[in-house]
Amino acid sequence: MSAAIISQGDEILSGQVPDTNFPFLARKLAKIGIAVQTHLVLGDSPGRLAQAIKSLSASSGLVLLTGGLGPTADDITRYALSEALASPLQLDQPALEQIEQHFARLKRPMSPVNRVQAMIPATARTIENPWGTAPGIAAKLGQTHIFALPGVPHEMRAMFSDRIEPELRRLGLAESAIVSRSLHCCGAGESDIFSLIKDLMARPENPQVGITAKDGVITVGITARADSPAAALELLDEKSRRICSRLGQFLFGRDQQTLAQVLGELLVRKNQSLALAESCTGGLIGKLLTDVPGASKFLLADLVTYANQAKIQLLGVPEKILEKHGAVSADCARAMAAGAIARTGADWALAVTGIAGPDGGTSEKPVGLIFIALARKDSSGKPVDIDVQECRFTGDRQHIRLRASHAALDCLRRALLGGR
Amino acid sequence: MSAAIISQGDEILSGQVPDTNFPFLARKLAKIGIAVQTHLVLGDSPGRLAQAIKSLSASSGLVLLTGGLGPTADDITRYALSEALASPLQLDQPALEQIEQHFARLKRPMSPVNRVQAMIPATARTIENPWGTAPGIAAKLGQTHIFALPGVPHEMRAMFSDRIEPELRRLGLAESAIVSRSLHCCGAGESDIFSLIKDLMARPENPQVGITAKDGVITVGITARADSPAAALELLDEKSRRICSRLGQFLFGRDQQTLAQVLGELLVRKNQSLALAESCTGGLIGKLLTDVPGASKFLLADLVTYANQAKIQLLGVPEKILEKHGAVSADCARAMAAGAIARTGADWALAVTGIAGPDGGTSEKPVGLIFIALARKDSSGKPVDIDVQECRFTGDRQHIRLRASHAALDCLRRALLGGR
Numbered sequence: 001m002s003a004a005i006i007s008q009g010d011e012i013l014s015g016q017v018p019d020t021n022f023p024f025l026a027r028k029l030a031k032i033g034i035a036v037q038t039h040l041v042l043g044d045s046p047g048r049l050a051q052a053i054k055s056l057s058a059s060s061g062l063v064l065l066t067g068g069l070g071p072t073a074d075d076i077t078r079y080a081l082s083e084a085l086a087s088p089l090q091l092d093q094p095a096l097e098q099i100e101q102h103f104a105r106l107k108r109p110m111s112p113v114n115r116v117q118a119m120i121p122a123t124a125r126t127i128e129n130p131w132g133t134a135p136g137i138a139a140k141l142g143q144t145h146i147f148a149l150p151g152v153p154h155e156m157r158a159m160f161s162d163r164i165e166p167e168l169r170r171l172g173l174a175e176s177a178i179v180s181r182s183l184h185c186c187g188a189g190e191s192d193i194f195s196l197i198k199d200l201m202a203r204p205e206n207p208q209v210g211i212t213a214k215d216g217v218i219t220v221g222i223t224a225r226a227d228s229p230a231a232a233l234e235l236l237d238e239k240s241r242r243i244c245s246r247l248g249q250f251l252f253g254r255d256q257q258t259l260a261q262v263l264g265e266l267l268v269r270k271n272q273s274l275a276l277a278e279s280c281t282g283g284l285i286g287k288l289l290t291d292v293p294g295a296s297k298f299l300l301a302d303l304v305t306y307a308n309q310a311k312i313q314l315l316g317v318p319e320k321i322l323e324k325h326g327a328v329s330a331d332c333a334r335a336m337a338a339g340a341i342a343r344t345g346a347d348w349a350l351a352v353t354g355i356a357g358p359d360g361g362t363s364e365k366p367v368g369l370i371f372i373a374l375a376r377k378d379s380s381g382k383p384v385d386i387d388v389q390e391c392r393f394t395g396d397r398q399h400i401r402l403r404a405s406h407a408a409l410d411c412l413r414r415a416l417l418g419g420r
Numbered sequence: 421m422s423a424a425i426i427s428q429g430d431e432i433l434s435g436q437v438p439d440t441n442f443p444f445l446a447r448k449l450a451k452i453g454i455a456v457q458t459h460l461v462l463g464d465s466p467g468r469l470a471q472a473i474k475s476l477s478a479s480s481g482l483v484l485l486t487g488g489l490g491p492t493a494d495d496i497t498r499y500a501l502s503e504a505l506a507s508p509l510q511l512d513q514p515a516l517e518q519i520e521q522h523f524a525r526l527k528r529p530m531s532p533v534n535r536v537q538a539m540i541p542a543t544a545r546t547i548e549n550p551w552g553t554a555p556g557i558a559a560k561l562g563q564t565h566i567f568a569l570p571g572v573p574h575e576m577r578a579m580f581s582d583r584i585e586p587e588l589r590r591l592g593l594a595e596s597a598i599v600s601r602s603l604h605c606c607g608a609g610e611s612d613i614f615s616l617i618k619d620l621m622a623r624p625e626n627p628q629v630g631i632t633a634k635d636g637v638i639t640v641g642i643t644a645r646a647d648s649p650a651a652a653l654e655l656l657d658e659k660s661r662r663i664c665s666r667l668g669q670f671l672f673g674r675d676q677q678t679l680a681q682v683l684g685e686l687l688v689r690k691n692q693s694l695a696l697a698e699s700c701t702g703g704l705i706g707k708l709l710t711d712v713p714g715a716s717k718f719l720l721a722d723l724v725t726y727a728n729q730a731k732i733q734l735l736g737v738p739e740k741i742l743e744k745h746g747a748v749s750a751d752c753a754r755a756m757a758a759g760a761i762a763r764t765g766a767d768w769a770l771a772v773t774g775i776a777g778p779d780g781g782t783s784e785k786p787v788g789l790i791f792i793a794l795a796r797k798d799s800s801g802k803p804v805d806i807d808v809q810e811c812r813f814t815g816d817r818q819h820i821r822l823r824a825s826h827a828a829l830d831c832l833r834r835a836l837l838g839g840r
Contacts, residue, residue, distance in 0.1 A: 003585070004725060009632070010630050011630060014446055014456075014641070015444060015446030015457060017443070018438065018440060019439075022439075023438045023439075025435065027435035027436065028435075036433060037431070070610065074623070074628070074631065106814075113615065125742055151632075180434055180436065190491075190591035191533055192529070193534070195596045203494070208430065208464070209493075209494070210429070210431060210464060214573075278726075280710075282707055282709065282710025282715065282719075283709075286698075286702050286703025286726075287703040287704045289703075290702025290703060290704070290724075291817070291821075293777070300729065301727065301729070302702070302722070303721070303724070304706045306720060306721060306722070307721065309720065309765075310720050313764065314734070336761065341728055344729075356710075395551075396574050396577075
């Protein structure tokens with residue numbers, strides 16, 4: 001059973017808006033044994049979209065569309081579906097009532113333009129969308145099942161998980177099983193990881209193994225195919241075990257786990273609290289940790305001291321250090337970490353200071369120079385230096401800030417694992 | 421002149437890694453009048469990739485590939501190119517030297533596996549990559565120009581801008597011109613904005629107008645096509661002027677401008693400083709503001725007070741308020757903003773507190789309830805309340821946090837524009 005996904009919208013084809021719906025759907029479909037064979041991105045032309053629906057329906061058992069169900073003139077999916085199915089649009093009364101109820105819940109007046117969202121091809125049916133105004137549309141063309149979902153990511157995700165996935169199972173559309181696992185590593189380069197597992201990556205092989213790198217995180221991806229989910233999982237587990245044993249402490253997590261999440265869980269398990277002191281990362285480390293629900297169990301505060309004056313006032317960094325060594329220095333990072341513990345009473349503090357660029361670099365202190373300090377509260381409540389690292393990252397501002405954030409989180413992860 | 425883009429990699433087709441390279445390239449190509457007609461995502465199969473290169477070369481004047489140039493076994497682009505071009509791989513000595521130099525610069529030993537990155541088809545040539553280890557590959561198949569670029573986003577971007585784009589201009593590949601503009605609005609819903617400009621959105625029309633919504637930002641996209649860049653720009657400007665006059669103060673920026681960037685520029689222009697006090701957004705507002713280079717010109721500090729104790733210690737929020745109203749309250753938000761001014765001396769302070777979910781909601785204080793407070797320093801240096809907003813957002817944690825951050829930034833933007 002293979003699937004085609006069509007992402008609809010000029011804003012996607014022109015690169016104005018990144019398509020986050022496709023990776024979500026591909027991942028979800030793979031888990032139930034449906035391989036995505038084609039991913040097509042099309043603009044706002046009803047004729048071309050109708051044509052693609054027809055031709056992909058001929059080669060795939062399942063066609064998923066995202067986007068183009070909104071109330072505005074560029075929302076053309078219902079028209080394209082009507083053309084592809086040769087079935088005129090008509091008003092679906094229950095769908096209209098759901099849209100009216102949605103606006104009532106939000107206590108907002110419903111604009112007359114939203115009425116069009118209840119129009120669907122006569123031979124299709126709507127899929128309820130309690131998360132937004134646009135109902136989905138389900139149809140069949142020959143033997144192929146077609147589902148059109150709204151493009152707003154959080155609505156599309158909720159609808160897929162809650163409505164489409166159960167329906168695909170009911171329809172028995174999962175044939176063979178494909179299971180994937182990602183193993184995430186930090187603290188080593190892509191070729192270092194490759195050298196560790198090279199002999200386990202021969203191709204073509206099942207499971208297949210690949211390596212990717214992003215923002216300092218090296219990911220080993222494993223994909224196993226078999227006739228049943230259980231058989232695929234067995235293949236995957238066996239390969240995964242062999243690879244994990246090679247990766248050692250570089251390995252921090254798998255699949256959707258992030259470094260921030262793994263570190264948070266480690267802190268909660270060890271009943272340790274954390275404070276952050278950020279400069280060039282400007283809140284990014286706090287953001288990464290609080291992306292994960294439950295960060296309040298360990299994170300006391302994040303003192304983003306962007307100005308030198310704030311480093312002095314809010315963290316007690318001695319003026320002498322800033323004068324002698326500058327804000328981008330190992331001494332300043334150490335003083336920031338110590339200050340974060342002194343001001344919050346946290347068990348641990350991570351501090352990051354550096355030059356994220358693109359401006360502000362010198363030959364002595366180039367863009368990408370980052371200092372990371374880790375401090376711990378001793379038994380008398382005083383901060384003690386645990387580690388200070390000098391890193392040099394290349395790339396643009398966002399990349400440098402993410403590398404620095406990941407390196408900082410990994411520094412504490414290793415310290416906690418090392419039992420320090 | 422139309423182009424095809426192939427994003428290569430199992431990690432993309434399986435949805436493990438979002439493809440950020442495609443939107444970047446589509447946007448860049450549109451600017452030089454090259455329309456992307458096909459975007460194809462393929463997995464790690466050299467045979468299928470070779471086939472796609474051949475068939476897309478027959479229908480497009482330009483084929484761009486991203487990914488699969490790394491040193492590991494799943495990096496198959498060079499093999500597929502060799503097959504498509506019917507041209508054997510051979511070692512490119514200058515490319516090997518560049519790779520060696522790259523490792524020397526990083527002061528890291530070069531792994532023998534990196535040597536394969538200097539192998540290219542005999543009829544192709546390498547494109548230097550000073551940003552990483554993988555050189556690009558340029559080739560011609562019939563009349564079609566083919567460029568293969570590494571998949572690592574920051575390397576791919578630098579190489580495209582610095583090497584490929586100038587070459588496309590030299591080759592005269594830009595024929596007709598397509599220009600796009602995005603107009604970003606905040607403070608209104610998608611259907612509100614549609615109602616304002618509905619009559620300017622008739623289809624098919626040139627320029628084409630579309631509306632999209634993301635995380636509280638409503639974007640009006642305008643795309644104009646003409647024979648020359650100047651003619652396209654004239655069409656675009658005319659349409660854009662008419663739309664802008666309807667959008668009024670909802671409109672905050674265009675194209676790659678973010679709300680954070682626009683607000684930062686406004687603060688710098690008015691010579692005003694800002695402090696933040698974040699709770700549920702956990703550093704996200706600071707992160708958004710410091711994503712933009714130069715934030716140090718206005719941002720003094722961001723006090724992320726996640727724990728109640730931190731709100732008391734670091735911001736001086738009265739315990740009474742936390743006991744009586746709780747941390748998620750208008751009073752707490754006001755006290756946080758006032759505290760941020762008192763502790764940092766900033767001209768303005770924004771405070772955000774709320775429930776981002778998925779847990780922690782009650783019937784009285786549901787997930788999505790957010791309080792935003794804005795305070796200003798008066799002439800005697802004391803904080804004065806300017807605004808406090810109670811918002812109710814729906815969606816998942818990330819969406820709620822982004823909506824809250826955008827609403828907070830927009831609150832200050834409007835206050836600065838209103839001259840308060």
